Structure formats: C-alpha cells, structure tokens
C-alpha cells in the first residue's frame with residue numbers, strides 16, 4: 001500500500017514522464033512479489049511503462065523498506081528521483097522527513113495521555129476528540145463501514161488464495177460451523193472466523209483497513225464485530241472504540257514501529273492485538289487504566305514474534321496469526337476488566353522493550369522471507385520432491 005501511495009504522489013510531480021524505473025531494497029524486494037508490490041506500483045504509474053530492479057540483499061538509508069523512483073523522458077533523460085521508505089500501515093517516509101512532524105497528538109506515550117485524562121476527568125476517546133476535532137467521528141464511521149464490508153465479503157467467499165501456495169480459505173466454513181455448534185463454542189469459532197475473513201481478503205489483494213497494517217488487518221475488526229454481536233452497541237460507541245485503538249496504535253508507531261521489516265511480527269500482530277484489546281475494554285465499559293492494561297498485555301505477550309512469511313506471501317503464518325491474536329486480545333480485555341487496572345509494567349515500557357527486542361532479532365527474521373517458517377517450508381518442499 002505504501003509503495004502504491006508513494007508512486008501515485010510521485011506520478012503527480014512527473015506527469016510528463018515516458019518511463020519509470022523503480023529500485024526496491026531489503027525486505028521490500030525480498031517479499032515484493034508475494035506482497036504484489038510491483039503490481040501496485042505499475043498500476044499507480046499506468047499507462048506509463050515501469051521497470052523494476054530488485055535488491056533483496058542490499059539496504060540504503062536509515063529505515064527499512066527503502067525504495068527509489070526514477071522518472072525518465074523519452075530520450076531517456078532522468079527528470080526526477082525520489083527516495084523513501086515504507087514504514088508500515090501504508091505510511092511513507094521520504095528521505096529527509098522528520099518523524100516528529102508526523103505525530104498527531106501532543107503526547108505520544110500512554111502514561112502521559114493517562115495523566116492528561118486523569119487531570120481533565122476525560123476518557124481516551126474524549127482525548128482523541130480534543131486533538132482531532134469532532135470530524136474524526138465521521139471519518140471513523142467510514143472506517144467502520146469498510147471493516148464490516150471486508151469482513152462480510154471474506155465470510156461469504158470460498159476457494160483457494162492466489163499466490164501458488166495452495167492455501168484454501170477457511171473463514172466461511174468456520175463461521176457456518178460455529179453457528180451450528182452452540183453458545184459455548186461461539187468465541188472459539190466465530191471470533192477466529194471473523195479474523196480469518198479479513199486476513200483472507202487481504203491475501204487476495206482486496207480492500208482492507210490497515211489496523212495497523214495490512215498483514216494484521218483482521219484482528220481489530222474481528223474483535224469489534226464479536227463484541228458488537230454480544231453487547232447492544234451503537235455506531236458511535238463502535239467509533240469510540242476505534243478511536244481508542246488508533247490512540248494505542250499511534251503510540252506504538254511513534255515510539256517503536258509497526259513494521260515487520262523493522263521489528264518483526266510483534267510490531268504488526270502484537271500491535272494489532274494491543275489495539276483490539278484496548279478497543280474491547282472500551283466497548284465493554286472499562287476504565288482508561290483497564291484499557292492501558294489490556295493493551296499492555298496484548299503487546300507484551302507477542303514480544304519476540306518473528307516475521308517469516310512463506311514465499312513472501314501474507315498467508316502462512318500471517319492469516320492464522322490474525323485469528324489467534326484476536327482471541328488473545330479478547331482474553332486480555334476480560335483479564336483487565338476483572339482487575340482494577342493496576343499493574344507493574346506499563347504499556348510504554350512494553351513498547352520500549354518491543355522496539356529493543358525488534359532490533360535485537362536477527363535480520364533474517366524481519367520480513368526477509370528467508371528465515372523461520374519461510375525457510376522450513378522450502379526445505380520440506382525440497383525433501384518431499386514437491
């Protein structure tokens with residue numbers, strides 16, 4: 001998504017270009033074909049011809065996922081060059097950008113936000129409204145709509161996912177079976193089915209809401225839909241839960257990272273779990289402190305999770321990870337609700353640890369599609385002669 005957004009923006013500044021050349025580096029190159037990065041960029045530059053250079057072993061600049069766009073006229077003289085990075089969740093950072101300029105709120109740490117909320121007697125969602133203005137609710141309503149649309153489409157679609165791994169969609173069958181089994185199994189079947197539905201849509205390249213990324217986009221909608229099924233909930237209450245989730249995701253993005261290429265899957269699935277756990281507590285009527293506790297647990301219990309997508313496709317292990325993170329998010333929310341919200345390790349501490357852990361994880365396990373499960377599956381295929 002980020003390379004596509006970057007290409008669209010670059011196209012607007014180079015409308016006379018007769019050809020584009022794109023250089024992709026590091027994990028963006030290693031997983032680019034599986035993530036359909038070349039297709040997304042070519043579509044953004046269409047109808048102008050685009051050539052690609054892939055440098056999976058090389059990285060440039062300060063951030064992961066670097067890319068360079070070059071625009072040429074028909075001579076071919078180089079008209080313009082742009083260098084930037086895909087930093088997760090569809091966001092782009094151009095070379096020379098100051099990350100601090102992109103912080104939406106005055107405070108990025110939940111501890112500071114908690115203090116402000118305590119002193120003003122407000123909730124997290126009221127804090128969001130304070131800085132974003134009332135128009136945020138209309139925006140979040142459209143986000144909610146798209147989440148529901150993606151989830152519903154995923155539940156009603158069957159067949160094999162594209163990419164050549166032969167992974168069959170599971171959401172639809174799981175959902176239908178869950179409706180038959182009975183009340184006690186609803187969470188065990190329904191909630192993962194919701195998460196699978198969205199993650200399978202993402203694997204097909206269909207429209208999803210990045211929450212916080214495409215790879216982890218199934219967790220938050222699944223938890224919100226599941227809680228909505230259980231408790232009578234208004235649209236505005238759902239939007240408030242999204243606002244809380246956004247505040248949590250923003251804190252992780254600003255103080256650590258939501259990029260699998262930078263910190264491993266803990267930054268994608270772990271962050272999604274934290275966001276969903278916080279949103280669930282909000283929907284269940286919990287306090288700010290219980291929300292912070294649930295988010296802390298959601299991230300803490302994914303620390304160290306590596307990013308090792310088989311064949312660079314966002315399918316194995318990504319799709320099932322969405323389902324298990326959704327289940328864990330709901331458990332974290334219930335755990336926090338049963339407590340008074342007091343705990344020792346703060347959410348901000350865990351974010352800091354996640355960042356450090358991510359940097360300590362060997363590069364192989366940060367979206368190279370060459371380590372962990374990605375490597376094991378290749379071996380298995382070779383050994384079995386497939």
Ligand code: SF4
Pocket residue numbers: 215216259260264265266268269306307308309314315317318321367
């Ligand atoms: S394994 Fe990697 S690609 Fe898959 S969801 Fe996790 S971070 Fe994203």
